[in-house]
Amino acid sequence: MSTAGKVIKCKAAVAWEPSKPLSLEEIEVAPPKAHEVRLKMVSSGVCGTDNSVLHQKMITPFPVILGHEGLGVVESVGEGVTNVKPGDKVIPLFVPECGQCRGCNSPNSNVCVKLDFGSGEHAGLMYDGTSRFSCKGKLIHNFAGTSTFTEYTVVSDISIAKVDANAPVEACLIGCGFGTGYGAAINTAKVTKGSSCAVFGLGGVGFSAIAGCKDAGASQIIGVGSHKEKFPKAMAMGATECVNTKDLEKPIHEVICEMTNGGVDFAIECAGHIPTMMTALQSTYPCNGVAVLMGVASPKDTMPLHPGLLLTGRTLKGSVYGGRRFAQKKKSMSC
Numbered sequence: 410m411s412t413a414g415k416v417i418k419c420k421a422a423v424a425w426e427p428s429k430p431l432s433l434e435e436i437e438v439a440p441p442k443a444h445e446v447r448l449k450m451v452s453s454g455v456c457g458t459d460n461s462v463l464h465q466k467m468i469t470p471f472p473v474i475l476g477h478e479g480l481g482v483v484e485s486v487g488e489g490v491t492n493v494k495p496g497d498k499v500i501p502l503f504v505p506e507c508g509q510c511r512g513c514n515s516p517n518s519n520v521c522v523k524l525d526f527g528s529g530e531h532a533g534l535m536y537d538g539t540s541r542f543s544c545k546g547k548l549i550h551n552f553a554g555t556s557t558f559t560e561y562t563v564v565s566d567i568s569i570a571k572v573d574a575n576a577p578v579e580a581c582l583i584g585c586g587f588g589t590g591y592g593a594a595i596n597t598a599k600v601t602k603g604s605s606c607a608v609f610g611l612g613g614v615g616f617s618a619i620a621g622c623k624d625a626g627a628s629q630i631i632g633v634g635s636h637k638e639k640f641p642k643a644m645a646m647g648a649t650e651c652v653n654t655k656d657l658e659k660p661i662h663e664v665i666c667e668m669t670n671g672g673v674d675f676a677i678e679c680a681g682h683i684p685t686m687m688t689a690l691q692s693t694y695p696c697n698g699v700a701v702l703m704g705v706a707s708p709k710d711t712m713p714l715h716p717g718l719l720l721t722g723r724t725l726k727g728s729v730y731g732g733r734r735f736a737q738k739k740k741s742m743s744c
């Protein structure tokens with residue numbers, strides 16, 4: 410029996426309050442309105458950012474259904490949706506692509522003005538200012554226009570990419586972790602053949618950044634982490650060596666500079682800590698090193714940056730979503 414046009418009751422992991430365990434609840438998911446798509450989720454990953462939101466390191470309204478890297482199948486579409494149809498396998502995109510704004514129309518940006526990172530007028534809501542989720546009579550917010558920790562979700566038609574019908578469950582990781590780390594190396598850092606790289610933070614994003622550095626042809630890739638049990642995975646993803654921050658008797662950046670004849674060409678921070686961000690910058694070669702920050706810091710954090718660190722030619726960049734675009738094939742960035 411078709412569920413199109415009807416409210417669907419299903420299970421979801423709801424975050425009622427910050428820093429409390431998620432609660433498995435029966436929720437109601439309203440049908441998609443115009444230019445919206447309702448998805449039956451196939452799989453979802455857990456990204457460090459979900460944890461950051463839960464613990465208010467990144468602010469977004471509660472109660473909320475977290476999760477932003479998922480794979481789903483289109484259950485029904487609202488009026489005016491032309492890019493996907495019921496039955497299509499898709500990935501929700503937490504960075505939308507409206508195709509109209511300054512960011513969407515710049516070949517040097519992948520960030521759409523409609524990106525919901527928790528602070529805008531419609532934070533945690535659909536673009537009409539309402540929610541499609543409710544539970545026990547209460548409105549439940551979405552996270553970054555995606556919300557994948559649920560059996561059904563509703564996303565805007567500018568926040569969706571069709572994928573191959575045979576895409577495996579692991580393809581959900583393209584929605585954030587894998588594509589974000591890999592893309593940071595390829596699209597943002599623009600790692601070059603034969604270069605030296607250091608990747609700080611050996612989680613899902615860091616491992617994927619290592620894979621990006623390897624595919625870009627880097628000849629030295631140093632994985633930097635504090636848990637040595639993660640080193641074999643880092644090596645399997647392409648690291649040529651790993652440094653345990655717990656074993657060092659001098660500052661990490663000094664060790665990295667000694668290992669690389671003065672500093673790496675590219676450093677990518679995937680831990681989300683201000684000291685690690687500073688270390689990443691200080692680990693780059695002073696004349697032309699590039700440091701890319703991907704980790705999410707809390708709103709109160711600031712970086713104690715001395716301009717002298719940049720004066721001789723270092724570049725400090727940020728990267729969201731690995732600099733990727735999905736829907737607008739006319740743009741030059743790679744997925």
Ligand SMILES: NC(=O)c1ccc[n+]([C@@H]2O[C@H](COP(=O)([O-])OP(=O)(O)OC[C@H]3O[C@@H](n4cnc5c(N)ncnc54)[C@H](O)[C@@H]3O)[C@@H](O)[C@H]2O)c1
Nearest residue numbers: 456457458610611612613614679680681703704705729730
């Ligand atoms: N910019 C983006 O688009 C984007 C997208 C996804 C995730 N993120 C952010 O990237 C970061 C990593 O995400 P993840 O999913 O890989 O998280 P994760 O928790 O899987 O991995 C983080 C890793 O960093 C390590 N770490 C913590 N402190 C460290 C330190 N001082 N030095 C070295 N390693 C340290 C942890 O042990 C862990 O292995 C988070 O801050 C997340 O919010 C950003």
Ligand SMILES: [Zn+2]
Nearest residue numbers: 507510513521
């Ligand atoms: Zn846009």
Ligand SMILES: [Zn+2]
Nearest residue numbers: 456458585586
């Ligand atoms: Zn993420």
